[in-house]
Amino acid sequence: MRLPELRKERYTVRRRNGLAIEMDEQENSTVNSGEKQAAVRIGMLGLGTVGSAVIALLWRNRELIQHRAGCQIEVVRVAVRQLDKERPVILDPRMLTDSAYEVIEDERVDVVVELIGGVEPAYEYVMRAIELGKSVVTANKELLAKRGGEILDAAKEKCVDVYFEASVGGGIPIIMPLKQSLVGNRIKRIVGILNGTTNYILTRMTKDGVDFAAALSEAQMKGFAEADPTDDVDAFDPMYKIAILASIAFGYRIPLDAIYREGIRHIGPADIDYANSLGYVIKLLAIAAEHDGMIELRVHPTLVPKTHPLASVSDNYNAVVIEGDSVGRLMFYGQGAGGAPTASAVVGDIVDAARNIRLKARGRIPCVCRVGVKVKSVDDVVSRFCVRMKVADKPGVLAKIAGVFGAEGVSIASVVQRESDGKSAEIVWITHSTPYRSLREALDGVSSLDVVYSVGKPLWVEAD
């Protein structure tokens, strides 16, 4: 289908709700159809926080971006759910449509930018764009984690690019460094704080001593957490992200059900306190590692030594530590969410897609993932653990429990007895490295001792 040529297009960006974008009333230059090669044209799906920030950034830095990209980047059509909603950017109404397919199928559109989120209908839109030979830029981690294989296979067949830097770590460059700068490395381990919401909640719990519920509602009030917070606090979001990073790092499609996932709802002030007094902070870590061809994939609250580079990553910041066999240990740190940081990643991808279009080099870095990844069962994952338990406060109890640990081959690194009311005492154990299975079995044994009143959920402990 052919839309009437827009002779003048107007972007107006207004300052609202503290969104730091310029007031600007200039008009975009007219583009003749004869100058087609001078511009790469964008069709955008979604105009929420990120979409608006992308438009604002492309507009505010348009000369800089054109100079660096070697061509003009022009947004020609945007699909929104509600045409008449008030937004931080005001577009010429002729650019807007409530039909995603009108954008995708617009002949002028070279690159489709998908910013609506969720699996459906985003999947159908992205596949249609690829079918039409258009490159795709997306920030959609759920889509990529769940249907990335099909999407990237289709892209490879059609020789188009699918970019997704914004899907992990917001504005932090991670995907591109992994695919390009670090291409010579066998990646051994990736450890990330990949969810800003839970990091904010854990930071508040740590610094202000509030409980989970209070920290969550504060995060919701500040707009850092959704009304339904399950995607974040139950760790689906960082699970999607580590799946994406692991697939690039290890070169395998990652089935989500192979990832061990544990959220932060069960973390209480007492856990934070104990961790602190033992020299740790609690962080929700996403971990992917490779040993002898077996991949280890897990997302869970973790005791991180205060000396670890990730321990000081606070509030809604994200960070990723990457260990390569040649480069050693790298860390990337920055804002993992929010309109402007995410827009930075989306625009970086748009420009790269534009370069490939201009040079007829689409499909320049195709997906090279294989299927058939071998993922370690969580039972076989070796780690240190921290376990808190309530026990009878009488002689011989410690020895009895230690005996059960020993029988399962779990060796104890340190033990602290913290409070006692004369009848019961609280004991915190930190183990040496042990397979999770052995720990589970030891805890089953410990729980059945009559001197043990309750055993808390074990927490994973990260090495330095």
Added chain:
Amino acid sequence: MRLPELRKERYTVRRRNGLAIEMDEQENSTVNSGEKQAAVRIGMLGLGTVGSAVIALLWRNRELIQHRAGCQIEVVRVAVRQLDKERPVILDPRMLTDSAYEVIEDERVDVVVELIGGVEPAYEYVMRAIELGKSVVTANKELLAKRGGEILDAAKEKCVDVYFEASVGGGIPIIMPLKQSLVGNRIKRIVGILNGTTNYILTRMTKDGVDFAAALSEAQMKGFAEADPTDDVDAFDPMYKIAILASIAFGYRIPLDAIYREGIRHIGPADIDYANSLGYVIKLLAIAAEHDGMIELRVHPTLVPKTHPLASVSDNYNAVVIEGDSVGRLMFYGQGAGGAPTASAVVGDIVDAARNIRLKARGRIPCVCRVGVKVKSVDDVVSRFCVRMKVADKPGVLAKIAGVFGAEGVSIASVVQRESDGKSAEIVWITHSTPYRSLREALDGVSSLDVVYSVGKPLWVEAD
């Protein structure tokens, strides 16, 4: 000139001096001239620490790299100064030559990797490679900082690529993220710890209380510092690196004489102690910033607040903080030197050059720097400062000195009087933000007071 076809090439990598590379005696596959498209061929200049590590990495991870790159990367010829020197990698003697031009002009060579360092003859070699239409990968910061303009102009004219990720921050991806992922951002500020040697020395002085000379000789013994350490301790090396980063970030060629440079020789244990007690650590920072079209460029020892992300970057690690108008504050951290980390960056560049050759997309991201940068005089740079002085230990001295500061418009944030032997006392001042000129003039005035016995070199103080 045409060299005889090498039917079999043998790379052997041996473990020596703790260099963690594999023992491997396999033979490289024979390449027929008819299969030219399947491989991209590398000619290497220099086979020292980095060159050997590049060969070792390309060999150790050859299958992985070929899978990711979509083509074989093959080193076909290597120029060395001494043909018979013992090296950590052993190559088929027919691959070696003591003539750089034999490598550059070898018809098989698609990419010339320059790892000899220094300006001459590296400049001539690189220009010759470009003239022949070959892409170049280099780790040579001095060459780029001094002659990068001419090299990149020539590359643009010939439409070849010149890659230099390894020239800044060793294995840390910085150049590529700046050119690609962050392309939408107006970069506001770059602050880096870019020299591992001086960071190691300052870390030893801080943690072990040793003086500069002792820390330097320890660094020399450990191989972290050269016998002639001036490039590092007088801050030439980080000056070259910040020039490279600033040129990409701000889009201007950077004349080196516009960069304010101060080394760390004058830093003593007393400076470290005072800094520590005031909540700071001393780091050699390289800073580039832009305000209203004026660029600020400086390299100097700096008091960094202990809460700043750069404060915890210890030993020979490097880190770069980048502030973009959209992405906010990012930090990249990793090993800034050494064979294996630098080889990681070189191989990343080689693969990217190979992708462009394969897709006929050379010159994909050309240099877009302009000339005519406006650099702020150091006198106009606004910062906080720390000044230490020895004064007469009698009433009214503080007020007298504060009066001179006030007359020059320098306002004092804090002052600490530390030791007194009854006759003289030591005072440490930290100022609020002030132009360097005002500070200089105030210190001239203070020095001429009869109650002031000596005034130390002022130290720059970084904000949080």
